[in-house]
Amino acid sequence: MEPLVNVSDQEAGLTPITLEGAIPSDTVEFSVSADPSATVVDALNPGDTLPEFVLRPGMFSWGEGEFQVAVPLSSLPSKVVGVNGIVNFTVTALDSSGDIHTTTASAQAVQSNNNTQAWVDPESGVAAATDTESPAKADSQAMRRTNNTHRPSLPQVPESDLKDAHVTLGKLTRLSTSAKLGPSKRKDWALAGTCGADTLVNTTRVWSRIGTSFPVGATTAWMDVDGRTSRTYGVAVSNTNKFGSFSKSGSQTVSSGWSNEWARSGNQRSYEVEVKYGLYKHLTLKYPKCEPTYYWKPIVETGGTSVTNGIGRPSWTHCVKVVEGTWRRYTSSGSAYSNSSAVNISGVIGMDLSVSRQYSNSQSLNYAIKTSKPKMLCGNNDEPSRAGSIMEKFK
Amino acid sequence: MNFHKLAAYFAMASMGITLGGCSLGIVAGPSGHVDGRGILSANSSPGGQSANRPHGLPIAKPWWVTFGGLVLCSTSPDTSIEIEGVRLNGNPAPLETRVLYRSIPPLSARSESSSNDWILVGTSLGTFKESGLKGSVSENPPVIKQDCSDLRSSHYALPHVELIVEVKSGPSGVDLRQFLVDYRAKGKEYTLYIPWENVACGTKIDRNWCS
Numbered sequence: 001m002e003p004l005v006n007v008s009d010q011e012a013g014l015t016p017i018t019l020e021g022a023i024p025s026d027t028v029e030f031s032v033s034a035d036p037s038a039t040v041v042d043a044l045n046p047g048d049t050l051p052e053f054v055l056r057p058g059m060f061s062w063g064e065g066e067f068q069v070a071v072p073l074s075s076l077p078s079k080v081v082g083v084n085g086i087v088n089f090t091v092t093a094l095d096s097s098g099d100i101h102t103t104t105a106s107a108q109a110v111q112s113n114n115n116t117q118a119w120v121d122p123e124s125g126v127a128a129a130t131d132t133e134s135p136a137k138a139d140s141q142a143m144r145r146t147n148n149t150h151r152p153s154l155p156q157v158p159e160s161d162l163k164d165a166h167v168t169l170g171k172l173t174r175l176s177t178s179a180k181l182g183p184s185k186r187k188d189w190a191l192a193g194t195c196g197a198d199t200l201v202n203t204t205r206v207w208s209r210i211g212t213s214f215p216v217g218a219t220t221a222w223m224d225v226d227g228r229t230s231r232t233y234g235v236a237v238s239n240t241n242k243f244g245s246f247s248k249s250g251s252q253t254v255s256s257g258w259s260n261e262w263a264r265s266g267n268q269r270s271y272e273v274e275v276k277y278g279l280y281k282h283l284t285l286k287y288p289k290c291e292p293t294y295y296w297k298p299i300v301e302t303g304g305t306s307v308t309n310g311i312g313r314p315s316w317t318h319c320v321k322v323v324e325g326t327w328r329r330y331t332s333s334g335s336a337y338s339n340s341s342a343v344n345i346s347g348v349i350g351m352d353l354s355v356s357r358q359y360s361n362s363q364s365l366n367y368a369i370k371t372s373k374p375k376m377l378c379g380n381n382d383e384p385s386r387a388g389s390i391m392e393k394f395k
Numbered sequence: 396m397n398f399h400k401l402a403a404y405f406a407m408a409s410m411g412i413t414l415g416g417c418s419l420g421i422v423a424g425p426s427g428h429v430d431g432r433g434i435l436s437a438n439s440s441p442g443g444q445s446a447n448r449p450h451g452l453p454i455a456k457p458w459w460v461t462f463g464g465l466v467l468c469s470t471s472p473d474t475s476i477e478i479e480g481v482r483l484n485g486n487p488a489p490l491e492t493r494v495l496y497r498s499i500p501p502l503s504a505r506s507e508s509s510s511n512d513w514i515l516v517g518t519s520l521g522t523f524k525e526s527g528l529k530g531s532v533s534e535n536p537p538v539i540k541q542d543c544s545d546l547r548s549s550h551y552a553l554p555h556v557e558l559i560v561e562v563k564s565g566p567s568g569v570d571l572r573q574f575l576v577d578y579r580a581k582g583k584e585y586t587l588y589i590p591w592e593n594v595a596c597g598t599k600i601d602r603n604w605c606s
Contacts, residue, residue, distance in 0.1 A: 321519055325446040326603070326605065386438055
């Protein structure tokens with residue numbers, strides 16, 4: 001594969017690398033599309049056309065088992081640019097046996113203090129550490145974005161954080177098909193656009209866990225989330241849309257426009273938010289017919305919040321001694337909260353999906369510690385100052 | 396200023412700078428970096444902890460509290476880091492401070508007592524000596540060689556150094572907004588900014604920190 005962007009162009013911010021990843025070595029066709037933004041999709045009804053944007057040749061390159069996408073934000077239509085410059089991409093490859101390989105990912109456009117533009121993983125914490133536009137301003141910009149003249153203000157990040165910035169995708173999900181085509185028909189395969197636009201088949205609302213707390217004794221704990229945050233939810237894909245036929249296929253990031261401070265409680269509990277998911281139908285031409293691929297993708301958080309009390313206590317061992325006082329984690333670095341099956345969508349597709357969210361100044365976990373005897377706070381995957389989840393224990 | 400002589404001192408400069416997107420009230424210098432983006436790391440991320448005044452203690456009586464939970468390590472393999480000094484920014488300021496480096500030996504050498512005696516400090520009333528936790532402490536700045544990723548992947552079974560601050564608080568309380576750790580590595584001077592807030596509760600502390 002010939003790289004689209006050389007190092008000097010990337011450093012000069014001329015054409016920032018957006019996505020990179022691996023594809024099958026026998027890929028015969030490849031496409032990338034940018035999904036319409038949450039604001040656009042949330043206004044659609046089942047059966048409506050999804051106004052996606054199929055990236056043109058020159059915006060990506062592929063070959064020898066890898067691909068690279070490099071597109072400046074200014075080359076994307078406003079309809080695909082979400083709040084805080086987040087864009088959701090769908091990558092699809094067709095291998096020589098006719099199987100489709102696909103995944104999804106979000107990239108967030110950011111800007112350095114000398115106006116270099118780059119793309120980062122929204123969950124990397126690079127952009128979360130900065131003070132981005134206010135939710136109200138972002139919402140109003142999203143509503144006004146009817147042409148290319150209105151752009152969201154991009155998060156400002158230090159130049160040093162943007163060295164070699166881009167999003168690296170995980171392994172693509174393979175969808176086997178019975179409609180195998182021989183090499184002579186390869187010219188008749190087309191991944192995007194040939195069979196018409198994607199459609200929104202259906203929507204559903206599901207609950208997703210975004211955090212947990214495990215106080216003991218008289219200690220109370222709570223989460224606090226405001227509208228400047230985002231969370232990344234799993235995507236599922238199937239070529240039949242039958243219950244149980246879906247596979248996990250990447251993830252997409254949703255920005256919140258709501259805020260909530262959960263009441264303090266001494267319960268072992270999880271914190272949940274309601275997420276609207278959409279079933280997207282994408283058509284691939286496999287001559288002489290068009291075959292569908294179905295994706296369940298997160299569209300928007302509805303603002304609904306909940307808790308589940310009485311969840312089981314884990315047994316984590318990365319501990320620090322604590323005395324009576326308050327403990328807070330509002331970090332944007334360290335470990336994010338992540339849970340591979342936090343999105344409760346199994347009733348719809350036969351499996352639950354993942355969630356990941358960074359802590360930030362506007363998304364915190366708090367413990368008001370009371371001690372009648374010695375206590376500890378313990379992290380699940382690191383010491384508490386960096387861990388993704390925290391529990392309290394008696395020492 | 397002699398960084399080699401261990402002394403925590405308070406920077407009174409009011410000039411703000413931007414470092415890693417975080418506004419500091421004290422000057423870190425051109426080679427300053429936030430935790431996670433330089434050679435020295437304290438294994439921290441933004442957040443903080445507070446300790447309530449001990450029950451029944453007369454309001455006018457000063458008290459000691461120990462803050463820790465910060466593990467010093469190197470993000471650059473095979474790099475020795477000379478710690479030169481720690482700067483603390485307190486408002487309200489403490490009456491007295493002591494910066495200590497606690498050496499925690501490898502897991503195999505921690506056998507003589509309960510594993511809970513070797514946990515990090517977090518918060519503890521009194522001085523470190525009164526915490527009941529094990530490990531030798533020194534006021535002498537150490538040389539840090541432990542690789543951060545090796546340490547994490549060993550689940551902290553490898554030897555490591557915890558940065559600890561003992562604080563004497565008056566009636567107003569103490570709010571240490573951040574630490575700056577000056578160090579030398581690869582022949583250059585750097586400053587690590589640790590965005591971890593430590594609070595001793597008192598009359599001038601925000602109620603959000605103190606119940």
